[in-house]
Amino acid sequence: MADFVPGLDLARSLYEEIVAPLVDRPHAACLLGEGSEVQGFDDERSRDHEWGPRLQLFVDVPDVDRVARAVRASLPAQHRGHPTSWFSLDTGRVTDHLEITTLALWMSTRLPAVPPAPAGPADWLAIPQQHLRQLIAGEVFHDDLQDVTRLREGLAWYPTDVWRWMLACQWHLIGQVLPLLARTRETSDRRGTRLLSARLTELMMEMAFLQERQYRPYAKWFGRAFESLGAARDLGPLLDAGDEATDRALLLLGQRHDELGITDRVGPRIEPFAVGIADAVRPYPVLNTPEYIEASVASIGDRALRDLPRVGSIDQLTHADDTLITFTDWPAALADRYRGQLSS
Known part of the structure; x- marks a missing residue:
């Protein structure tokens, strides 16, 4: 068996040495x-399914059949010691894994929840980040049509108002x-504390992705991708x-928010929890998240988006x-729901 080569490297050499000519x-x-190789996370274990020399080749509609015949007629059985055909989940048989098609058709079948040109906030809010990451990650080896490049540039990150609203929602979730969490600690609820501690860690990591304008992957690669963020050096430890370090982590996220420069500066601080009912204040140390929510929402120019309930x-x-975002119409249904809320 050939030595392991990262899938992106294998795809690049497949194109340059065999397909391009x-x-x-x-x-x-x-x-x-x-595919983990698109994210740069593949390793020896990845070779046990749906892994090998593969790529997408996008051409104009009249050229699809002609190009497919030319490429497949000369495709060798192996490339750098790796078979170019193996069992395909799509076809149920052994075949090559060259997707030779149009960009529009590939998008509609592989990333159906990603509109090529989101019409407004409702469309953006209903696009799963995993699908956006699948489009933005990976590598483009050649693009004289420029369609893929323009598409990736247009979907590289959320419009600023949508971004601000998502930041507000993330602060709401953290808050x-x-x-x-403080209440479970007070009542010695160990399982509840563990559950909420894990939830808070996840929310803070998600906030780091938002602050750095990076789409987050699904759970398998979430921690791995976090390590590539600038926040990982200080926030990770x-x-x-x-x-014992939760307060410092929250303060750091608050500081990083202020450094974004897209809302008024807030200034993070830890303070007792104001219940909001009957002037009750509990001795639970919490971040001043309401102020970050208010600053984020106040900076949004789109009034309808500013008034949208902060469900995220x-x-x-x-x-x-994967079931929800790939195999159901829930993203489209949620886009309609967002659209209805924004127009009400």
């Missing part, structure tokens, strides 16, 4: 979509957990330290697992 029409060649985007609102 066979294509005489304008085209784009890339490796996008599903909801903090007093609940605080999260690893557990409860599809990823903040639900688990957004």
Whole structure:
């Protein structure tokens, strides 16, 4: 068996050494979509299914059949010691894994929840981050059509108002957990404390992705991708330290928010929890998240979005697992729901 080579490297050499000389029409060649190799996270274990020399080749509609025949007629059985055909879940048989098609058709079948040109906030809020990451990650090896490049540039990150609203929602989620966690500690509810501590850690890591304008992957690669963030150096050790460093982690996130420069500066501080009923104040240390929520919302220019209930985007609102985002019409249904809320 050939030595392991990262899938992106294998795809690039497949294109440069074999495919490119066979294509005489304008085209784009890339490796996008599903697969750990697209994220740069593949390893020896990844070779046990749906892994090997593969890529997407996008051409104009009249050129699809001609290019496909030319490439497949000359495709060797192996590339750098790796078979170019193996069992395909899509077809149920052994075949090559060259996706030779149009960009529009590939998007509609592989990333159906990603509109090529989101019409407004409702469309953006219903796009799963995992699917956006599958489009933005990977590598484009060639693109004289420029369609893939323009698409990736247009979907590289949320419009600023949508981003501000998602930040407000993330602060809301964090703010909801903090007093609940303090209460479980006070009542010696060990399981409840563990559950909410884990939830808070996840929410803080999600906030780091938002602050750095990076789409987050699904759970398997969430921690791995976090390590590539600038926040990982300082925030990571605080999260690893557990409860005794929670306040410092929250203060750091507050500081990082202020440094974004997209809202009024707030200034993070830890203070007792104001219940908001009958002037009750509990001795639970919480971050001043309401002020970060207020600053984020106040900075939004779109009035309808500013007034939208802070339920969050599809990823903040639900688990957004593969069944939901890939095999159901829930993203489209949620886009309609957001649209209705924004127009009411």
